Amino acid sequence: MRYFKLLFLLLCSTAFTFTAHAQANYTKIENYKVYYGVAKHFPQEWMILRQFDNYDKNYVLLVNPQTLETKTDESSFYQITPMTMLQARAFFKNTPYQNALAKAEKQSVMIQDAGIENGMPKETGISLTADLCPSHRPLDRRIFTDIIAEFKKVEHPVPIALSITGVWMRQHPDDLEWLKKLQADHEIYITWINHSFTHRVSLKAPLKENFLLEPGTDINYEVLETEKAMLKNGLLPSVFFRFPGLVSDQQLVFRITDFGLIPIGTDAWLAKGQQPQSGSIVLIHGNGNEPVGVTDFINLLRSKTQAIANKQWLLYDLRESVDDEFEGKD
Template sequence: MRLLYFLLFILSLIAAAPRAAHARQITEYRPLRDPVADRSGRPLWAVRSFKEDGAPHRLVVDAATLQGFDLPASDLVPRAEGEAGFWTTRLGRAVKRYTAPPYRLQNGGATRAETATDGFFLTVDLCPSKRRFERELFETAEALSPGKAVPVAVMVTGLWLESHPEEVAYLKGEVAAGRLAVTWVNHSWHHHYDPKAPLADNFLLAPGTDLRAEVLQQEQELLARGLVPSPFFRFPGLVSGAAAMKLLAELSLVPIGADAWLAKGEQPKRGSFILVHGNGNEPKGIKLALPLLKGTEVRLLPLSAAFGD
């Protein structure tokens, strides 16, 4: 009997583990675009409505700074502005510009800074993988500015989040310690890939793909872990089409491409969006990135700084 109780106790711990990993329960998740203000009077745009552990919340974006926040709905009040006002903001103009035709099959959206800059933008893809997490990449980036939070955009998939709790905890710890300033970028939920399929039928363009679910499910996964989604999205494989771009516009998201995918031999220049994989899938890119990040003149910038006023 004691053995039975012990086994039941172990099973209860196992059953509770997923709930512990998802400290917050996100339900009734839906897109919207409402002008609101916080308690200080700061103008914001509510882009998602949901309940967090049963309490009404909003995912809001400061359309001037491109920063997102998870706020209780009770902390927000409506603003007397029509939805059309969104498209006159810094964020709205970026969404409109980078989701507009012509639609390229690969590397659509923003690929580098809009204006001249003296720095680079490090974007790290975390696609589904069972390989070793590239912690050295983040440690090397942190060494660029000891004592300061180094900006990096982490393009993360839902399946990677689910299967790498220790690595997620590491990144959250580095942010809490003030060593990293992470912009959490949606990289889809599944990141489907078929090496035998043509690009036009691959990644998010694969037949039967639910584009909306791929985007919104991943946002919920981030929020469940206390991570705030940014207003940016990176297409898996940098592959997209008209329907996908139109969906991002509807969801108030800016697509992020790259002009310096290191493993493909693309050379970064000032203002480049550097693309590397931090999931162990592309060691060539990491091998090239490490000496670059050890350069004395390298300065990393937050992704939001790539967009004009």
Template sequence: MGLLAISLTAATAVGCASPTDDGDDVAAEGADQALVERRVEGLSAIAPAPRLVTTRATAAMLGATLPASRKLVVIRELKLDGTAARLVVDATSLETAVVSSSALSGGTRAAVASDDFEATPYIASLRELATTRRALERIDDDAATGGAREPFALTVDMCQSRKPWEKRLFDWAVDLSTQTGKPVPVGVAMTGGWAKAYPNELDQLLGWERAGKLAITWINHSATHPLHCEDASCRRAKFLTDASVDFDAEVLGLESALISRGMLPSPIFRFPGLTHDRARLEQLSRLSLMPIDADAWIAKGQPIRPGSVVLVHGNGNEPQGIDAFLRAVREPSRAAALRSGQSALVSPLLIAPAPPR
């Protein structure tokens, strides 16, 4: 049972909107208006990103309270509901939080050499990815996977679509949570277009997260998920590598959208179509984010192996991928392994070259 064997003809579809799907209209409509529950203003990147250490427990405006002695990297500045704030990454756990600027100034100190930020999982991972110019696609062998011999990370792309979402996929994960008694880790790669078009479905995801059924890592999948097809079939597309794309706006726009709905952007970004080039990878590195690809795009017939990063589309555009994934995880021996913990879904954050501790 070393891999989930999936018999499926390789998919040729992009997986997100095609020229006949009218998904571009959804993306364009949702780009500026998605998720307006809370007021987010002026979100911008900070470079170089300041490094701080908490001197006491520090409450967050969004996210968990930061204990004393936590090493933080400040990657964004913004105003949340009129209050000056910062988006920070815990350099050890890779978890994020939005903290008021006043709380940071009163409860932190500047990092010094002895804090050894360079050895933290976050900084070490950013450095390695910048040097190798690669994207994440496998769980690191040193990752803490809870003893599971066959761990894998499930990532679900939610790009623009006119089709009903794949609720059955999330129902399966919620049912697994009920059986194991703990939340199931899922990486949801969100776009502004899908979030705008399907607020009720997004509320359902948030409800499962609040109920402790799903442990969602919110992956940035861009604000509008542009296609920039190179032929009529859109089997070849430039996506974010097209020269006309405002890359920073795509990244920061989705972060604003997530925060405005009370969702914390993770330090992980998925390029639409898994399409990137050296220039875009360098831009992403300057934004202090890590790119994530996949080695098991299910609709393309790629099998799930121990340590795999699984990619399926939860937006209705690749039902064959959902069919194949559910067949695989419901196979009796695999289902038993998932219930017992021999096989386990793990957080996408564990894919970092230097996994969080």
């Protein structure tokens, strides 16, 4: 069974690699809404997360509960059964996607770093995540040029997960196009993580009233407008969400999982001196505001040059890392 799963993931990864650049730009999105259910197109059953219209056609955003792969497609291609979120989660019970949602909810009481903090502890390597919070500074392109240079002989394209905000997309169109070109040229493979639209933050407020916990925050806007901005820019939303500042409370975590999104934390924020272990989800900031963390990561890469060459230290696709960690768990 494990062999067939790995073969399926390989085929999906290969197919996605060659079509990633073809993700549609939905330039006239209307009626974008949360919508749950099952979409069946033999032999695969997908879970529906969103529904929207674009130029008089109806589309759905889907997730494969076994692989955490997402895609958008015309709803008319599927046999659709509408459900509530609870019904859909029960229908896909014990899949890696539902197990990851449940694990994130169990770790929801922490004010900081709730959610999934690491992936495959048995693997030698990490899942790299870089946050793109609003910033007047340009993208720190060293991250991408250096990982491509280090891994080009052993991993191609190189996987990276980017937590992106709506404001950053609006402020940095040239940097966004540069990233999209790297993906289209098969240099990197990006998992796009929702990081909220505005990334609200106060320099004075306590954590319990800061970031998305700030009174008056419209969480529907923060989540759904970011997804719409992704789709309009030709990016494919994943099932992951990263809290701004890694700050949340239990109620907010459940609000996010009610959107069908898996909160992703970190056990290795490099700029804070946290050292990555096998299977770590590493956090750096790629928005130009955290050069120390980027430098630390580049130094980490250089220290692993020989291990990388021998395929003993690799970067892992965040989807497959979380998928493998939660496969078959109750």
